Structure formats: C-alpha cells, structure tokens
Amino acid sequence: MKLYIQNNFTTELPADPSEINIPRQVEQACFSYVEPKKTFNPSLIHASVEVGNSLGLSEEDIHSDDFLNTFSGNTIYPKTKPYALAYAGHQFGNWAGQLGDGRAINLTEVVHNDKSYTLQLKGAGPTPYSRTADGFAVLRSSIREHLCAEAMHYLGVPTTRSLSLMLSGDQVIRDILYTGNPAYEKGAIVCRVAPSFIRFGNFELFASRKDHTTLQLLADYTIKHHFPNIKSEGVEKYLDFFQTVTQTTLDMIVNWQRVGFVHGVMNTDNMSIHGITIDYGPYGWLEDYNPNWTPNTTDNQHKRYRFGNQPDIALWNLYQLANALYPLINEAKPLETILNAFGSDYQKEYLNMMRNKLGLKTAKANDAILIESLTELLPLVETDMTIFFRNLSNVQKGDTLEVALDKIKEAFYNEKAFNESILDKWHLWLEHYSNRINQELFSDNERKEQMNLVNPKYVLRNYMAQLSIDAADKGDYSLLNELFELLKKPYDEQSENQKWFAKRPDWARDKVGCSMLSCSS
Known part of the structure; x- marks a missing residue:
C-alpha cells in the first residue's frame, strides 16, 4: 500500500x-x-x-x-x-x-x-x-x-x-x-x-484569544493551499476568501434543502471552510415535509437547527466567521456587504432549485408564488417529501386534477386526514401547476427526465440506517452493503430496490434512532 x-x-x-x-x-x-x-x-x-x-x-x-x-x-x-x-x-x-x-x-x-x-x-x-x-x-x-x-x-x-x-x-x-x-x-x-x-471555529479560536499572529498564519495557509484561485493581496485577499466561503456555504445549504437533509448540529465548529457537509451526528432526511423538524433530541425544545431554519443559521454562522476574520481586515463595511447579499442570493438560488424540482425550465414572474403556496400546502397533511417530488414528475400536461392528484397520493401518510378545505387547496395548486407546465415547450418525458435528475428516488432514511445498524450489531453486514450500493445511484429507478421507495413505516415513527437521535456516539 x-x-x-x-x-x-x-x-x-x-x-x-x-x-x-x-x-x-x-x-x-x-x-x-x-x-x-x-x-x-x-x-x-x-x-x-x-x-x-x-x-x-x-x-x-x-x-x-x-x-x-x-x-x-x-x-x-x-x-x-x-x-x-x-x-x-x-x-x-x-x-x-x-x-x-x-x-x-x-x-x-x-x-x-x-x-x-x-x-x-x-x-x-x-x-x-x-x-x-x-x-x-x-x-x-x-x-x-x-x-x-x-x-x-x-x-x-x-x-x-x-x-x-x-x-x-x-x-x-x-x-x-x-x-x-x-x-x-x-x-x-x-x-x-x-x-x-x-x-x-479554527479562526474563531485565535480571534477570541486576540492571537492575531496565529490567526493570520492560518488564514494565509488556508488561502495558499485551498483557495489558489485567490490572487489578491492584503485586505482584499481575506475578503475574497470570505466571499468564496460564503458562496460555497450557500450552495451547500441549497443542496441540503433540495434533498430534504437536516444536519441537526449546525454549530460553528461543524461548518467547513470548504462549503462541504462535515460531522454527521444526529442528522436526518425529512420524512413528512415539516419545516420545523429537527432530528436532534438536544435541540427538541428550541429547534434552532430545524430544516426550515438552516439557511438563517448558515448566515448566523457566517457572521461569526466574519467577526473572527475582522482583525485581518479592520473594516466592517465590506464584510457586511457580503453578508447582506447572502439573503437575496440565497432566495435566487433557492428559487432556481425549486424550479428545477418542479420541472420548470423557464423563469416566470409567478413561480415564487407557486412554490410558496406548495411549501405551505405540503405540511397540512403528512406528505413524504422524497416521494412527492419524485412522483410529481409523472403528472402530464393533459391530466385532469383527479388524475394528477392520484399520481402523487402515494406520498400522503394518511389520505383520511384530507378534509374538503385541504382537498380544494390541492386541486387549486395542481390547477396552477398544470397551467404552468403547459407554458413549457418541452415534452412531458423531457420534463420527467429533468426532474428525476434533481429529485432523488432513494435517500438514507433514518429507519433504513437503523435497520442496518441492528443487523450489524449482530454481525450481519449484508444490509449495510445493500444500502451502500443502493445509495450510489439515488436518481436511478432501480426497480429491484423498489421496496426502499416507501414512506417511513409506522414502527419507526417514534423509535430511537429513527425519529429521535442524540449527539451520543
């Protein structure tokens, strides 16, 4: 070796x-x-x-x-x-x-x-x-x-x-x-x-101790070896570094929201300067679409790191990084300019990401309303996020509202929870969605193909991970191997693995390791 x-x-x-x-x-x-x-x-x-x-x-x-x-x-x-x-x-x-x-x-x-x-x-x-x-x-x-x-x-x-x-x-x-x-x-x-x-947190440590010598050594080292595209000098170099970290962090969060991933412990010491996901502790994927869900029992009361709050927490963490880098820059305004742009930049990237999830190739003025109304509708009854977006690609331009609803109903945990008001809201949204996809020039098959590139069919649901853990604890690693291979092709149909394209089973709803996870590891 x-x-x-x-x-x-x-x-x-x-x-x-x-x-x-x-x-x-x-x-x-x-x-x-x-x-x-x-x-x-x-x-x-x-x-x-x-x-x-x-x-x-x-x-x-x-x-x-x-x-x-x-x-x-x-x-x-x-x-x-x-x-x-x-x-x-x-x-x-x-x-x-x-x-x-x-x-x-x-x-x-x-x-x-x-x-x-x-x-x-x-x-x-x-x-x-x-x-x-x-x-x-x-x-x-x-x-x-x-x-x-x-x-x-x-x-x-x-x-x-x-x-x-x-x-x-x-x-x-x-x-x-x-x-x-x-x-x-x-x-x-x-x-x-x-x-x-x-x-x-590496930068926060030295800034908090006013050890500006080591802070600068670390920043210079990081830029030299990991951000070679930054050619500027002096203060501009550190601003360009912060701008790059801000953008890659934003990109990472957009991808988390795209697939329904909740990190669970977005502390500043768990934030990489590369804009990559690190420190997998009590994470989880949304089962039912619930913006307030967090998998972390430690965060159960305040839900600071809930799914819907991840973009805001990313920005909060970037503020702490800006504070740590401030001694190298000694001017707040350029840092504030970068931070102030995060919110609007995120909204643009999020809107584009959601357009892709809905199969909308062109940008229309009312897309934000269509998307916002959907994210308000999804939590009204328990709706599996992964299954909903994957099956939405089956809706075609000529479908009646009943046919369209039938194609997504597999995502609902309990159809009996539908009352007349919720059903009307779904019909209204599907009508707007149908009108919107009719404005697209490409075919139903082309839209489905594009949607299936960004809406995974298979994600590592907590109950799946727990099943492999239970088996491994007994010395059986076959399920671990099976899941590893399954998850290498999350966007493929994999008809032989259809059993994993399913809602969370009832037994997993409140089981430790499936719905509740702690930082204990």
Missing part, C-alpha cells in the same frame, strides 16, 4: 509544544501531535473502493493488512505524525470556547492526481481536546457517518467522504439518550476524507 504523503499543515503552522495527551487548554497552536490509541482486534466492515481509488489505493490495497493497521490507528504510516486540530465554536448559539478534535485524529495529507486530501480517523482515542470524553466512537454512529457521507456525495451534495468503517474490537460505554442509563456498545472507527478539516 503506497500513499504519496505531504505534511503541509504540520510543517507550515505552529504546533502545540507539549505532546502530553491530557485534556487542557492549548495556546498559540493550530494543532497537537497525538497518536491513535491501539485497538484490541480491528476488523474491516466496509470500505469505499471509489474513495480508495481517489487516494491512489487499489481494491487489493484496501483488503491488505497494511490498510487494516493504518486505518484502525494501530500502525503509524511512514513519514507521518498524526495530529488533532485546535478550534473553538458557538454551540447552539452560545460561545463554547476551545473545543478541538476531541475524538478525531488526522493521520496525514495525501496527494493523488494533483489533488490533496486529509485523512482523519474518527473514534481513534482521546486527544488534548477530548475534555471529559474518551475519544472513541460506537458502531451505530459510525455506520450512520459512513453511509451518509457517501450517500450525500452521490446525491451531488458537497460533503466529506468516508474511506473505511472498522470495528475496533473494543467495547465503549455510552448513554444513548442521556437518560442516566449507560451501556456498553461496540467500538468503531471511520476514516474520513476531505480537502482539509479546517472549520469556522
């Missing part, structure tokens, strides 16, 4: 001078050197051959002892020195101070085909940033991360990737819902892959 190593981050940025691996405050350093804790008896459950190939690894490499030992953390790859990042963050809107990689250890940076990747183990043991935690991860959360990272990639949503999922062979104690009932679970390790794992 051969990896082409580079160590830019650890070579060019200041390291923690202490290598004592105990929880502590780390000053004037971007990272701390720390080795993964050796595992008892690691075993490979699943790996993404495609991700391996992107790193220059063959399928044969993936099934080698070297791979097992390196990506379980039992062996340190030659000429590398693992490390954990230092960062801070706002959690649920409150300043949390120093956080850092509490259970993530970066193995190294790898170059292949002129692209650079950072390889990071999640669940490989404690670091100086672990606070009161043990630094490990359990099988259930690791399966969710491995499957979801790859599912998001194939959906076309910017994301970290997942190379491998391993059992550590160790037992880890967790209190799954923080109810005072801890229990032992199987330990696991995921190898995450990204251009880097630099977050908004």
Whole structure:
C-alpha cells in the first residue's frame, strides 16, 4: 500500500509544544501531535473502493493488512505524525470556547492526481481536546457517518467522504439518550476524507484569544493551499476568501434543502471552510415535509437547527466567521456587504432549485408564488417529501386534477386526514401547476427526465440506517452493503430496490434512532 504523503499543515503552522495527551487548554497552536490509541482486534466492515481509488489505493490495497493497521490507528504510516486540530465554536448559539478534535485524529495529507486530501480517523482515542470524553466512537454512529457521507456525495451534495468503517474490537460505554442509563456498545472507527478539516471555529479560536499572529498564519495557509484561485493581496485577499466561503456555504445549504437533509448540529465548529457537509451526528432526511423538524433530541425544545431554519443559521454562522476574520481586515463595511447579499442570493438560488424540482425550465414572474403556496400546502397533511417530488414528475400536461392528484397520493401518510378545505387547496395548486407546465415547450418525458435528475428516488432514511445498524450489531453486514450500493445511484429507478421507495413505516415513527437521535456516539 503506497500513499504519496505531504505534511503541509504540520510543517507550515505552529504546533502545540507539549505532546502530553491530557485534556487542557492549548495556546498559540493550530494543532497537537497525538497518536491513535491501539485497538484490541480491528476488523474491516466496509470500505469505499471509489474513495480508495481517489487516494491512489487499489481494491487489493484496501483488503491488505497494511490498510487494516493504518486505518484502525494501530500502525503509524511512514513519514507521518498524526495530529488533532485546535478550534473553538458557538454551540447552539452560545460561545463554547476551545473545543478541538476531541475524538478525531488526522493521520496525514495525501496527494493523488494533483489533488490533496486529509485523512482523519474518527473514534481513534482521546486527544488534548477530548475534555471529559474518551475519544472513541460506537458502531451505530459510525455506520450512520459512513453511509451518509457517501450517500450525500452521490446525491451531488458537497460533503466529506468516508474511506473505511472498522470495528475496533473494543467495547465503549455510552448513554444513548442521556437518560442516566449507560451501556456498553461496540467500538468503531471511520476514516474520513476531505480537502482539509479546517472549520469556522479554527479562526474563531485565535480571534477570541486576540492571537492575531496565529490567526493570520492560518488564514494565509488556508488561502495558499485551498483557495489558489485567490490572487489578491492584503485586505482584499481575506475578503475574497470570505466571499468564496460564503458562496460555497450557500450552495451547500441549497443542496441540503433540495434533498430534504437536516444536519441537526449546525454549530460553528461543524461548518467547513470548504462549503462541504462535515460531522454527521444526529442528522436526518425529512420524512413528512415539516419545516420545523429537527432530528436532534438536544435541540427538541428550541429547534434552532430545524430544516426550515438552516439557511438563517448558515448566515448566523457566517457572521461569526466574519467577526473572527475582522482583525485581518479592520473594516466592517465590506464584510457586511457580503453578508447582506447572502439573503437575496440565497432566495435566487433557492428559487432556481425549486424550479428545477418542479420541472420548470423557464423563469416566470409567478413561480415564487407557486412554490410558496406548495411549501405551505405540503405540511397540512403528512406528505413524504422524497416521494412527492419524485412522483410529481409523472403528472402530464393533459391530466385532469383527479388524475394528477392520484399520481402523487402515494406520498400522503394518511389520505383520511384530507378534509374538503385541504382537498380544494390541492386541486387549486395542481390547477396552477398544470397551467404552468403547459407554458413549457418541452415534452412531458423531457420534463420527467429533468426532474428525476434533481429529485432523488432513494435517500438514507433514518429507519433504513437503523435497520442496518441492528443487523450489524449482530454481525450481519449484508444490509449495510445493500444500502451502500443502493445509495450510489439515488436518481436511478432501480426497480429491484423498489421496496426502499416507501414512506417511513409506522414502527419507526417514534423509535430511537429513527425519529429521535442524540449527539451520543
């Protein structure tokens, strides 16, 4: 197994001078050197051959002892020195101070085909940033991360990737819902892959400590290695950096809303400067279209990170990044200009995205009204978001209102919930939609084809993930493998997998792991 190593981050940025691996405050350093804790008896459950190939690894490499030992953390790859990042963050809107990689250890940076990747183990043991935690991860959360990272990639949503999922062979104690009932679970390790794992919180840490020297070093490093298209100098360089991060973050959120994904923990330390989805914890996909839904039990009261609030939270987080970068710019107005444009830019991108979901190629003045009326209508009775938009592509120009409604009714959880008022509203909307698609020049088949490119047929519903977790806990990984293959082609019909194109079953409505998830992992 051969990896082409580079160590830019650890070579060019200041390291923690202490290598004592105990929880502590780390000053004037971007990272701390720390080795993964050796595992008892690691075993490979699943790996993404495609991700391996992107790193220059063959399928044969993936099934080698070297791979097992390196990506379980039992062996340190030659000429590398693992490390954990230092960062801070706002959690649920409150300043949390120093956080850092509490259970993530970066193995190294790898170059292949002129692209650079950072390889990071999640669940490989404690670091100086672990606070009161043990630094490990359990099988259930690791399966969710491995499957979801790859599912998001194939959906076309910017994301970290997942190379491998391993059992550590160790037992880890967790209190799954923080109810005072801890229990032992199987330990696991995921190898995450990204251009880097630099977050908004990395900049917040140094700004909060008024360590402007390290703040500038980190910003200059980040721009040099990860934003090479930025050619400006001085203050303009940092403004261009912030503008780029703002745009890629906006693009990511539009894609979340497109597929119905809810992150669940949009803290600033969980926001990547690459505009990619990171840190898959208590996430979920909308089952019924409910803008107020959040999968996170910790957020159940205030629902700060609910589906409909994700764009506003992204902007709030960008404000915190702007505050962190301010010492490098020393002028508020240009930052405010970028931030003030976010709302209108998002509305334009959201409108275009929703037009695509509805199969509208041309832009018409009343499209925003058509879309807004739909998003107000969908929550009136429980309506499966994924099934609704996928089946809407079956509606044709000449359909009567009854025929059109019949084509989407599979998405409704309980047709008996329809009263005369709601039925009238659906008929009215379908009438407007029918009039609107009649204004399009392309055929029904062309519209269906275009809609099916942006409206997935298959997403990683929480109950599906939970079924694979329940089986894996018994040593059966066949469903995990099945779902992994299914989710590689989320826009294809896959008639052999039609059983997964279905509403959430009743048993999953209130089941732990299906409707309720905590940060415990």
